[in-house]
Amino acid sequence: MKKLHPASVAARSLSRSVNVGLLFFIGGIIASPGGAGPNLLSVGGMVLVGILVAVVYEIAYYERFRYELTADTFDVASGVVARRDREVPLRRIQNVDIRQTILSRALGVAAVHIETAGGGQTEVSLQYVGEDEARNLRRQLRRGAKADEEDDATADDATDRDTVEEEGDEEELLFEIQPRELAILSVFTIDPGASLLGGIALSFVSGFDPTTLVPVGLVEGIPGTGSGIVAIAWAIVLFLLAAWVVSAVLTFNRYYGFRLTRVDDELYYERGLVQRYSGTIPLEKVQTLTITERVPFRWFGYGALAVETAGYAPGQSSSRGSESAIPLARFDRVVTLARDIEPFGDVDLEAPPKRARERYGVRYLLVVAVVVGAGYLLASATFVERWYLLAGLLALVPVAAHLKWSNRGYRVGDRYVLARTGFWNRSTKVVPYYRVQAVLHTQSIFQRRRRLASVTADTASSASFLGRAATAYDVDAERGLELQQHIEDQLQERLRARKRERTVGEWFQRPVADDKDDSAGSESA
Numbered sequence: 001m002k003k004l005h006p007a008s009v010a011a012r013s014l015s016r017s018v019n020v021g022l023l024f025f026i027g028g029i030i031a032s033p034g035g036a037g038p039n040l041l042s043v044g045g046m047v048l049v050g051i052l053v054a055v056v057y058e059i060a061y062y063e064r065f066r067y068e069l070t071a072d073t074f075d076v077a078s079g080v081v082a083r084r085d086r087e088v089p090l091r092r093i094q095n096v097d098i099r100q101t102i103l104s105r106a107l108g109v110a111a112v113h114i115e116t117a118g119g120g121q122t123e124v125s126l127q128y129v130g131e132d133e134a135r136n137l138r139r140q141l142r143r144g145a146k147a148d149e150e151d152d153a154t155a156d157d158a159t160d161r162d163t164v165e166e167e168g169d170e171e172e173l174l175f176e177i178q179p180r181e182l183a184i185l186s187v188f189t190i191d192p193g194a195s196l197l198g199g200i201a202l203s204f205v206s207g208f209d210p211t212t213l214v215p216v217g218l219v220e221g222i223p224g225t226g227s228g229i230v231a232i233a234w235a236i237v238l239f240l241l242a243a244w245v246v247s248a249v250l251t252f253n254r255y256y257g258f259r260l261t262r263v264d265d266e267l268y269y270e271r272g273l274v275q276r277y278s279g280t281i282p283l284e285k286v287q288t289l290t291i292t293e294r295v296p297f298r299w300f301g302y303g304a305l306a307v308e309t310a311g312y313a314p315g316q317s318s319s320r321g322s323e324s325a326i327p328l329a330r331f332d333r334v335v336t337l338a339r340d341i342e343p344f345g346d347v348d349l350e351a352p353p354k355r356a357r358e359r360y361g362v363r364y365l366l367v368v369a370v371v372v373g374a375g376y377l378l379a380s381a382t383f384v385e386r387w388y389l390l391a392g393l394l395a396l397v398p399v400a401a402h403l404k405w406s407n408r409g410y411r412v413g414d415r416y417v418l419a420r421t422g423f424w425n426r427s428t429k430v431v432p433y434y435r436v437q438a439v440l441h442t443q444s445i446f447q448r449r450r451r452l453a454s455v456t457a458d459t460a461s462s463a464s465f466l467g468r469a470a471t472a473y474d475v476d477a478e479r480g481l482e483l484q485q486h487i488e489d490q491l492q493e494r495l496r497a498r499k500r501e502r503t504v505g506e507w508f509q510r511p512v513a514d515d516k517d518d519s520a521g522s523e524s525a
Contacts, residue, residue: 001066008128016054096138098278110134177258191247349409356474357405410472429470434494453480
């Protein structure tokens with residue numbers, strides 16, 4: 001069995017020393033005796049002890065960690081205090097990710113994370129192996145998984161995998177993000193974690209006193225305006241600005257150097273500036289393609305493509321479950337790559353009936369009524385005048401209802417079902433029939449009043465668990481039943497066709513020696 005790279009001791013020790021040293025520092029502050037001198041010595045001594053413990057633990061971890069690739073499993077033995085032996089069947093391996101921080105890149109090592117189908121977390125982590133070993137492991141594990149699924153893996157093949165080079169595999173570059181695309185993506189993307197980080201940054205800048213960030217001249221220059229209102233408005237502006245800057249930095253760091261390549265029937269992606277990620281998207285595991293056109297990217301003619309695969313839990317990482325095949329590119333490039341993965345043809349969608357637009361209008365009228373009522377109650381409590389101006393939102397109701405209706409649609413073809421929804425974040429989902437797990441026909445109480453229904457083509461993708469499955473919203477109720485039956489029929493037909501294709505392929509792949517043996521046996525009989 002193989003060992004980790006010797007430099008893994010240094011990489012893991014540094015990270016472990018920081019955590020354990022901080023823990024011992026806090027413990028030393030609490031447990032140290034009185035007096036400045038004894039406090040400093042005792043705290044420093046405990047920190048050194050913590051760092052020493054961390055280094056010793058990582059050396060023991062390195063000495064007791066072993067891994068080995070066999071014919072049909074990936075075996076790992078680990079554990080310093082309690083031993084743990086794992087055998088991961090190659091057929092269950094779903095993806096192999098490679099991650100590198102600045103420190104690991106400097107040491108020439110990488111972390112390998114192995115994900116399995118149906119797992120809620122990373123099954124095996126190798127921290128760390130050499131960069132070449134990481135790439136070889138990813139290639140061998142994915143090959144072994146495919147060979148095991150096809151029942152073609154043998155003991156001799158497993159031996160050969162250790163010496164296989166990638167010279168025979170032609171790597172095709174599908175997409176590489178351009179500086180202009182990365183700049184647009186960074187500027188117009190709002191990261192969910194940016195708000196928290198922006199607030200923390202403002203707190204440190206202001207010395208935990210937000211009033212220091214309010215310019216006195218701004219408050220004094222506005223006659224008849226309370227300084228409190230101006231201070232609140234100014235704080236909101238600063239908060240939004242800080243969140244925007246942090247979001248742009250995070251997005252730039254995440255997608256810097258994004259590349260997408262194809263080798264055989266797998267996609268390989270690389271991205272990241274501070275921390276480099278590299279992973280695979282097996283095409284045979286693809287459940288759904290999602291083409292996204294967000295505002296304002298859509299105004300510039302840009303879109304994005306996500307490939308949803310089976311077997312991942314969305315909480316595992318920021319990108320798991322829905323891997324970004326193209327974070328941002330011209331819309332025609334996005335559609336071209338999507339068709340290379342699944343040749344779904346033209347996107348000519350059928351719109352919902354117009355009475356669905358009326359339903360949206362009624363919904364938005366109720367929202368405006370609630371807003372106006374809340375404005376009236378707030379004005380009564382605070383003596384704010386002109387609350388009735390909120391009624392001007394009524395003019396936006398027809399526009400909002402039309403935009404929602406016009407950005408929804410669906411299409412059922414011979415091999416794929418397509419569904420589109422959303423205005424601010426418009427997404428078009430492409431689902432092959434043979435990937436459909438269930439077809440749902442649902443009607444809410446409000447849909448029944450207008451003879452409408454929603455039809456969902458559910459797949460094994462993790463996005464389905466979050467309510468983001470391909471859904472044709474607010475179609476005619478009778479048409480919805482027809483769609484449900486059509487998808488179910490096409491599902492069975494495609495499954496039968498794929499079974500016939502596999503049977504014919506297996507027949508042609510039979511060894512010639514077997515045919516000779518069969519013929520000899522029949523003659524002797």
